[in-house]
Structures are given as C-alpha cells and as structure tokens.
C-alpha cells in the first residue's frame with residue numbers, strides 16, 4: 033500500500049480508524065495522517081478489524097449511540113475496547129468512552145473504556161462555546177488551543193485514570209492505559225500534537 037513514509041520495524045505506521053457514524057470524521061482523518069498514521073473511516077465490522085486503534089470524533093453522542101446500535105457495531109466496539117484497543121475520543125467521543133454519563137438521554141449507550149463519570153453539555157449550549165489555552169500533560173511545547181463546543185467535562189475519575197488537563201477547575205483531558213479523551217477538539221485547530229500523542233500510544237501496542 034502506498035504510504036508517505038516507509039514503515040520499518042522500529043517505526044511502524046499504525047492503521048488508525050475514525051468511527052464514521054456521525055461527527056467531524058474528515059478533520060480527524062486529516063489530523064491523523066499529518067501525525068504519521070494511515071487513517072481510515074470505520075463504519076463496518078471489517079473496517080474495525082483492520083484498525084490498530086480508533087478515534088471517536090466530535091459530533092453528537094446521542095446520534096452516534098443510535099447509529100452504533102443500528103450498524104451492529106456497539107458490542108463489537110465494546111469488545112475491542114475491552115481487549116485493549118487504543119481509543120481516542122474528542123468531545124462526543126469522550127462521552128462515548130465514559131463508563132457513566134450524567135445528563136445523557138435515557139436510551140443513550142456508551143462504550144466504556146475509561147473509569148469516569150462524564151457530564152454531557154457541562155460547559156453549556158452551542159452559544160456558550162469557547163476557546164482556551166490548555167496545558168496537557170504528555171504534550172510538550174506549550175498549551176494547546178482548546179476548542180470547546182457544547183463540551184462535556186469529567187465529573188469524577190476512578191483510581192486508574194490519569195488527569196491530563198484541567199480548565200477552570202474541571203477535568204478536560206484524561207487517560208486510562210490505551211484510552212485517551214479530551215473535552216475539546218484538537219482536530220479543528222491545525223495543531224496535531226494530541227493526535228501525535230495518540231499515534232505514539234497506538235504505535236506502542238504494535
């Protein structure tokens with residue numbers, strides 16, 4: 033397969049899927065490619081099988097939850113995550129990897145992956161969206177520009193969860209083993225350092 037850089041045993045190019053049921057899929061595909069991965073949309077079981085890691089994009093978690101059920105992907109996604117597949121969720125994606133949700137819809141499903149309680153729409157509605165400089169542990173080179181759009185925050189975390197970033201007293205980036213989540217959208221900024229961190233996390237599992 034043609035790749036921009038030749039893969040070698042010491043620096044393999046991971047195949048990273050972007051869950052393409054709903055949300056800002058294109059922006060994540062572009063950011064992952066810039067960060068050195070082979071990026072592909074994932075809608076079907078076979079596409080999930082072929083991915084070394086998965087990004088769950090920003091968008092609308094209630095719609096993603098419904099479509100994951102409709103496409104027969106919900107249990108497959110849960111099983112891959114339980115088996116240790118690296119996942120990065122931004123915004124709606126953070127909601128999807130939460131073990132527990134506050135202010136979700138009654139029938140809303142999450143996939144789990146991070147032992148945390150996430151509050152949906154915690155920072156307010158669309159017109160309360162904002163940007164802020166956010167210092168993220170593990171991302172060198174100064175703060176990232178955090179774009180928060182109807183963003184969730186992390187209400188509480190279990191013992192195995194690392195808090196990577198806090199904004200205004202609220203946890204906005206976390207990691208538990210191979211699963212990473214941010215309340216904000218680095219895929220919308222042109223700064224690919226968070227994606228590069230995730231690509232490194234996936235590469236470490238190859």
Ligand code: GLN
Pocket residue numbers: 089090091092093094122123124125127152153181182183184
């Ligand atoms: N509030 C949205 C949700 O519940 C998330 C918003 C976003 O991803 N920008 O899914």
